[in-house]
Amino acid sequence: MPTATLAGIEVHVNDEGFMTEYDEWNEEVAKALAANIGIELTDAHWPVITFLRDDFLAQGETPMLRRVASVSGVPTKHLFQLFPKKPAKKMSYIAGVPKPHGCI
């Protein structure tokens, strides 16, 4: 399993670069992950990232965008602004959870 050094911490990642160990994540790691894909985290990003992590823990899987929008209350339009083009994948990458699987 490859590793990556992010914010001075060595974390486990999969072949694509998504983190595989939930507990290796922290906010500094998140900032480094975001920087890797050209996103600077702002106050608007954090509630989404926190929701993703909490929901992953509660549900055992990464929520799809529809669930993020309807349960976290951040509208889809804003999600596209915060995580441009591929919000579902980008937000899960930054939140240190697996890529979401599912069609909706």
Next chain:
Amino acid sequence: MTDTATAPAAPIVPDFGDDDAERKMCFIASKGTLDMIYPSLIMANAALMEGVETHIFFTFWGMDAIAKKHMDDLQFTWMGNTAMHPPGGSKVHMPQGMAGLPGMTHLATRMMRKQIADLEIPEVPELLQMIQDAGGQLWACKLSADMMGYTEDDLMDDVPIITAADFIELSADGQVIFT
């Protein structure tokens, strides 16, 4: 593979395709049954999630999906569909003659709606709203609107009526998918 390097390699970063050439997909939705409208809507939504510019052109019976009067009441029948089996992977074919019995379309529609809901797939109006929120553009066909007596007021918000020629023009640099 040779020896693995000892120096820390650059972190693996997923390729989100941000630098790829812009891709564009244009769906034509020409049918208004539940089972024929979902494929284009699900694919359009998936395309948007992948950062692809997405358009859907509703024409003919597909107009029902964006007509305020009908969009939440699309139906399903297995008449003429020999691939219809009872739910649960049965090998049995549903008899075609049965599809024509009174009340059968209502029953089949109710069953399909339940299956769709069980998979947490949104109803058509909500899915269309999601597509619009994600930046997808919906269009209505002028000839169909004229034929059915619709104006833009009869359609869901933000669905301009355009001609077939307009659609051909706007889809010139896209992939066109007819459903």
